[in-house]
Amino acid sequence: MMILALEFSSAQRSVALARDGQPLAEASETTGGRGTDALGLVARVLAETGVARTAVEVIALGLGPGSYTGIRAAIAVAQGWQLANGAKLIGVGSVESLAAQAQAEKLFGRVHLAVDAQRGEFYVALWEITAHGCTEISPLKIVPATAIAALQATGEIYAGPEMARALFPSASRTAALAAQRREFVAGEKLEPVYLREASFAKAPVGRVL
DSSP states (O other): OEEEEEEOSSSEEEEEEEETTEEEEEEEEEOSSSOOOHHHHHHHHHHHHTOOGGGOOEEEEEOOSSOHHHHHHHHHHHHHHHHHHOOEEEEEOHHHHHHHHHHHTTOOEEEEEEEEEETTEEEEEEEEEETTEEEEEEEEEEEEHHHHHHHHTTTOEEEETTSSEEOOOOHHHHHHHHTTOOOOBOGGGOOOOOOSOOOOOOOOOOOOO
């Protein structure tokens, strides 16, 4: 199964091409802004491997939490690909990719995986990482940044894109996770992982003279 994986949930955006979960090529960029050269990254991995767009059977993408703009860009690419080429789509939690990356970097033990949630808060999940597997101990929740600082002072391990122990989800890990699953979805069903209710400020209505 030829999988094209997109992971845009952090400042380190990446695209990977994998066959049955085994990476063939990966391209990445680090962005300090909101823009992502998504199609440029895709073109790089296809050119490196010589694989045609029509040979891609599955698009796997990281659904966050993380950069809402980045995740939405990945969803747009996946939806367009499905419409154009009929590829199957599968979403993977970006924290699962973080856990797999922690395992690859031999960051073993109980690890709090943290992602910036803005507003002085973080998304945090506790995982047990061993050489043989990764197990979620406590699911994602939103916690104040001050609580993380206090726990780090006690020796608790925190890792993630914005942590001192920097760890980024990668498209290669996303592809490997997707290869083990068959929960394919239609493009319109893809939604970012977002624990907050969406809130919008209504613009004031001015007087019409």
